[in-house]
Amino acid sequence: MFGLPVGTTLLIFGFPVFWILYTIGFLVVSKHWKDEGDQS
Amino acid sequence: MNTTVILFLVLYYMVMVGVGVWAMRRGASDDLEGYLLGGRNVGPMVTALTLQSTSMSGYMFLGAGSLAYTQGYWAFWYAAGDIGGGVLNLSVIGRRMRKLSRMMGSLTAIEYLENRYPSPATRLIAASLSVFLLSAYVLAQFIAGGKGMALITGLPYSVALLIALAVIIVYTFLGGYLAVAYTDFFQSLIMIVGVAWVLGAALIHVGGLSAANAAIAEIDPTLLSVWGKDLGYHGQWGIVVGAVLVFSIGLMGWPHVVTRHMAMKQPTTARRAGAYATAWNLLFVSSPYLVGVLAIIILPNLEDPEMAIFQVAYTLLPAAVTGIVMAAIMAAIMSTADSLLLQTGSIASRDLYERFINPKASDREMVMVSRGLVFAIGVAGYVIALVQPPAVFDVVIFATSILSSAFAPAFVCAVWWKKANTPGAIASMVTGASTSFVWEVGNLADATTLAPVTVGLLASTLIIIVVSLATQSISPVPGHIVAVLEETAKVGPIPKHLLSASDFALSPEAEQIESILGQRREER
């Protein structure tokens, strides 16, 4: 892709994909986190 | 030098200062600080919204660019970790650290460490390490500021450096009109546009990414690989792991970063911040590395690789745009330097001077200590940056590797492992710091193909586990801390829903009321 060797393509795109999935996972898992008390 | 560039740069600063003055005048006289009554205003030096300011710094513009320029796509190993550092940090320790710090009433990350791992030694070691390493990190900003200033004004480096330093120090002493929310936001906007513009212009100039890579292959195909120039890092997983670690897991050990968790207004801030962090990083972490790679073809004979990104901007952008963008970049670098100096000064005055030398220090005295240190760092920084300037990349990796090795296990275990005790933490900090320091200074990475942060983190993690377990009986973790970590032990059959919605800023009052109710019961 873009004339890059496979390894490089994996490096450049693989990690971002991983972190996007991680972030989505985090948002899902933490859905129940509550705000404190009744502070406005 | 290009007068249009300078004109727009000056114009930019005048507008920023103007906005700042206006904002200050507007908000000035009858301002009652808005924090909730009784809520603990645990406000560390950096507010929770400065996501951008520390990423837009000397490392980004000089360090990342130079690495990519000299080693090609190898540099992306550093981006790999960096992209996720923010969300990792927030998801793993953000909320828990906020809660624990409120319950212990800690105001700074260093105080937090001493509260969690009670001992004067904790504070002394953590504070000393932080002051030393953050000073090194600031040095990188000085160099970046000086070189940027030299490029813009055409003045010799020694003079430009002095100007940059003077501006930074005056800014730190008097505060900024540039330190107002409006200007921060506006500045970030300009940076976003600027970085995107530079990247876009670079890609267009080289005819697209595929064409660029083909051209790079003509020059040196190894630059396209993941092993660096001449495949120099081929198979060196210890270095690769280090590159990924230092800005991801290692980030959890940087006191000036984790301190932000303590300032979160609500636990749910961590979720939003995590999402923003990833979105932001996806766009902006990779950009400087990519621009650096493209610079290989755009500016093939650069004398100073650190100037890769600046030079690409100068070459490709219209002069007016260059002026504005460079102004925003310089402001960001100075703002990062200012932030770091404030924190370093604060650690020195609170966590060292007041804690160990003069507990009855007045506020004025403590500010004098802070200012003294900032000035000293400025002078030392000037001399070093002039006489034997290290590469920005090198000095940032030096500082962050040791910070990561020394503190990451301590901060992580503080909230995740209730057996992590004081001897364990102290041993971990000392081991992590010394191992990575020796590895750095002795250049052992070359011989062992293990990066300093890889070795340092491994060592400090191992040590905190081994020593904590070994000393559990002679130095157990204080009961009230265990209770917080377990969330249930102290208080019995409390519904989980109630516990999770509790206001932990009320913990100090709660303890008092508990003991008073206990006394009243006895009196009956």
Place this chain on the structure above:
Amino acid sequence: MTRSLARIRGSIGRERAEMLIASVAGGWTPRTEACLFYPYFWFLFRCSTRTLFGETGLKVSCLIDAQTKVGATADAFELEHVGVPAGDVIEPRLDEAEANRLAERYVAYVVRNRRKALVVPKLEVLEHALVFKPFWIVNCTNDSKPDFRVMVDGITGGFHALAPPAPLGSFNLSF
């Protein structure tokens, strides 16, 4: 015996406190046992710092917890002078002079944070008083489980569980 004091006016009354707890503790019956009055030393400062363009002034309202010495900045609030049962009042452990010193330190620190600069603000006390915040002590009962108590902040509605009282006669260690 009644004690007269300056109470911070709050919107959370007895019923509201019980409702708040009921909403997070399903299956439990909350009942307000008492209202305790927690002491703070309040100071209203005018802070001025010198800048390149003259002096800027800022008013900061600061509360020093009169038991734990912890400082906090505060929103505007109203005070009402009331008489309450003396037994419900928690007396301060600090004297005003020390509270003043702590308040000045804390406010200077906050101002420095805001300004992001190493400035020494000039502080002038505009007003000061010993004020009290009401805390509702709510006891929760349930058929099958042991009781527990929660305290509810009468101003913010924030709540915090209270540890069960130690057995009579035992030595109570608190940090």
